[in-house]
Amino acid sequence: MATIIVVTSGKGGVGKTTTSASFATGLAQRGYRTVVIDFDVGLRNLDLIMGCERRVVYDFINVINNEATLNQALIRDKRVENLYILPASQTRDKDALTKEGVERILSELKQNFEFEYVVCDSPAGIERGALMALYYADEALVVTNPEVSSVRDSDRILGILSSRSRRAEQSENPVKEHLVLARYAPDRANRGDMLTVQDVLEILAIPLLGVVPESSAVLQSSNAGIPVILDENSDAGLAYSDLVDRFLGKDLPHRFIEIPKKGFLKRLFGGG
Amino acid sequence: MLFIEVFQDLMLLPRSLHASNAETLPFELKGSLFTLTVMHLFHLDHAVIERHLLDKVKQAPGFFNNTPVVIDLEGMTEPKQAIDFERLYALLRKNGLIPVGIRNGSPEYQEAALLAGLPMLPERRSNTNANGLIRKTDLNELTASLRNRIIRQPVRSGQEVYAPDGDLIVLGAVSAGADVIADGNIHIYGALRGRALAGVKGNIESWIFCQSLEAELISIAGHYQVCEQFNPTDLAKAAQICLREERLIIEHLTR
Numbered sequence: 465m466a467t468i469i470v471v472t473s474g475k476g477g478v479g480k481t482t483t484s485a486s487f488a489t490g491l492a493q494r495g496y497r498t499v500v501i502d503f504d505v506g507l508r509n510l511d512l513i514m515g516c517e518r519r520v521v522y523d524f525i526n527v528i529n530n531e532a533t534l535n536q537a538l539i540r541d542k543r544v545e546n547l548y549i550l551p552a553s554q555t556r557d558k559d560a561l562t563k564e565g566v567e568r569i570l571s572e573l574k575q576n577f578e579f580e581y582v583v584c585d586s587p588a589g590i591e592r593g594a595l596m597a598l599y600y601a602d603e604a605l606v607v608t609n610p611e612v613s614s615v616r617d618s619d620r621i622l623g624i625l626s627s628r629s630r631r632a633e634q635s636e637n638p639v640k641e642h643l644v645l646a647r648y649a650p651d652r653a654n655r656g657d658m659l660t661v662q663d664v665l666e667i668l669a670i671p672l673l674g675v676v677p678e679s680s681a682v683l684q685s686s687n688a689g690i691p692v693i694l695d696e697n698s699d700a701g702l703a704y705s706d707l708v709d710r711f712l713g714k715d716l717p718h719r720f721i722e723i724p725k726k727g728f729l730k731r732l733f734g735g736g
Numbered sequence: 737m738l739f740i741e742v743f744q745d746l747m748l749l750p751r752s753l754h755a756s757n758a759e760t761l762p763f764e765l766k767g768s769l770f771t772l773t774v775m776h777l778f779h780l781d782h783a784v785i786e787r788h789l790l791d792k793v794k795q796a797p798g799f800f801n802n803t804p805v806v807i808d809l810e811g812m813t814e815p816k817q818a819i820d821f822e823r824l825y826a827l828l829r830k831n832g833l834i835p836v837g838i839r840n841g842s843p844e845y846q847e848a849a850l851l852a853g854l855p856m857l858p859e860r861r862s863n864t865n866a867n868g869l870i871r872k873t874d875l876n877e878l879t880a881s882l883r884n885r886i887i888r889q890p891v892r893s894g895q896e897v898y899a900p901d902g903d904l905i906v907l908g909a910v911s912a913g914a915d916v917i918a919d920g921n922i923h924i925y926g927a928l929r930g931r932a933l934a935g936v937k938g939n940i941e942s943w944i945f946c947q948s949l950e951a952e953l954i955s956i957a958g959h960y961q962v963c964e965q966f967n968p969t970d971l972a973k974a975a976q977i978c979l980r981e982e983r984l985i986i987e988h989l990t991r
Contacts, residue, residue, distance in 0.1 A: 616893055616911075616912065616913065617893075619892050619893040619894075619911045619912075619913070620892060620893040620894045620913070622890075622892050623891075623892025623893060623894050623895045623911075623914070624894075626889055626892070627895065638889075666927075667909075667911065667929075669890055669908065669909060669926075
């Protein structure tokens with residue numbers, strides 16, 4: 465039985481699409497058949513970050529409107545086996561997403577294509593696109609940055625997950641919530657420029673799945689169209705790798721929360 | 737014949753109906769609580785009503801100074817009797833009362849009142865016994881009929897939870913930007929960062945309890961304080977809040 469996971473945040477620019485791309489890639493790397501769907505109709509980005517924008521012919525909305533089949537629209541990732549991308553449309557708006565249409569496609573992906581994980585990359589905001597992305601979710605990755613407005617918006621999204629998702633409406637078990645704290649800089653948090661991990665956990669009160677450090681590698685990989693999890697030399701890549709393992713049940717300690725200690729030579733000669 | 741209930745009767749109006757277009761708003765609609773006088777009408781005889789009104793005016797001339805009044809029709813002894821609301825309006829207006837709406841009454845009454853410009857206001861549980869006499873609400877009876885509401889997850893930003901006719905118990909935090917509202921007491925087993933309004937129908941005996949007071953606003957029976965008015969030493973501590981002599985009293989909860 466496939467698990468539907470929404471990657472959501474409320475606020476824009478906090479790292480939803482980066483997280484969706486790396487999370488889906490990580491699941492596929494570990495052998496799970498995974499599809500990642502871009503729900504940001506009108507402002508598609510996922511295909512850019514996954515590096516497959518030139519291969520988009522048909523999109524999610526074409527499939528909803530029966531203008532194309534899922535077979536035609538699904539893009540197979542060239543780097544990682546078991547990974548597929550369902551891109552958003554650049555030319556439509558979010559009203560094209562209907563509850564019935566989304567449900568039909570999700571069930572087709574589960575049954576006919578035997579995907580084990582369906583990752584839904586939500587647009588920002590709390591409008592139709594975001595509501596459709598979270599409606600059928602079994603689990604949710606709530607992406608937050610360590611600043612007040614981002615945390616407030618995530619809190620709002622958590623409220624919507626617990627009241628307006630299909631699971632909430634049908635009084636089933638609630639959507640399982642995971643916190644992803646992105647763009648974290650321990651030194652700035654210690655100085656009081658940012659909220660600390662504890663501050664965020666105190667407000668949102670959901671389990672922490674991973675802390676992704678602020679990293680130049682994220683921007684570089686986005687521009688290169690490679691999910692940052694594939695950059696095994698970067699701290700952000702390692703953080704996403706840990707995050708996927710934790711999601712799959714491994715008990716790993718959280719890295720990148722403390723200020724990195726300077727090495728012996730650096731302390732001796734200063735700098736850094 | 738005629739009974740004027742000078743009794744605090746709080747109406748809970750719909751909250752914040754913001755228009756979506758932010759630029760050059762000519763107005764804004766917001767909910768608010770009002771204390772209104774209710775006139776319980778038992779039967780319609782304009783002459784008798786006027787005589788009684790004149791009596792009342794003699795007793796309390798200051799009160800009848802364009803005072804807004806709600807006409808409650810539940811106690812009408814002959815509910816079929818037609819009411820000329822425009823004439824009734826003129827009569828009351830002449831004697832210093834301004835009808836602003838009606839409450840209870842048959843659909844025919846409601847329709848006729850609406851034609852005369854008097855809207856229908858929300859009903860309240862009846863306090864009228866068979867003889868049509870009003871008795872004061874017995875606090876013990878009120879407590880017995882309380883229906884409590886327990887919320888097992890945190891109340892998140894943007895959510896509003898209301899416990900009508902009872903206590904609200906939240907097993908978790910109330911986030912900034914969330915509202916918890918109860919006709920009775922509010923108990924929060926977590927931090928209160930949003931707004932808590934207890935006793936919204938006027939129960940001045942209501943309390944608010946929370947494990948950490950970081951609220952945006954607290955209110956009991958319409959008496960409220962915003963966070964800027966809190967004593968800094970009360971912040972982020974377990975607190976119990978009650979109303980004494982129309983003032984909100986915040987006390988630390990010792991564990």
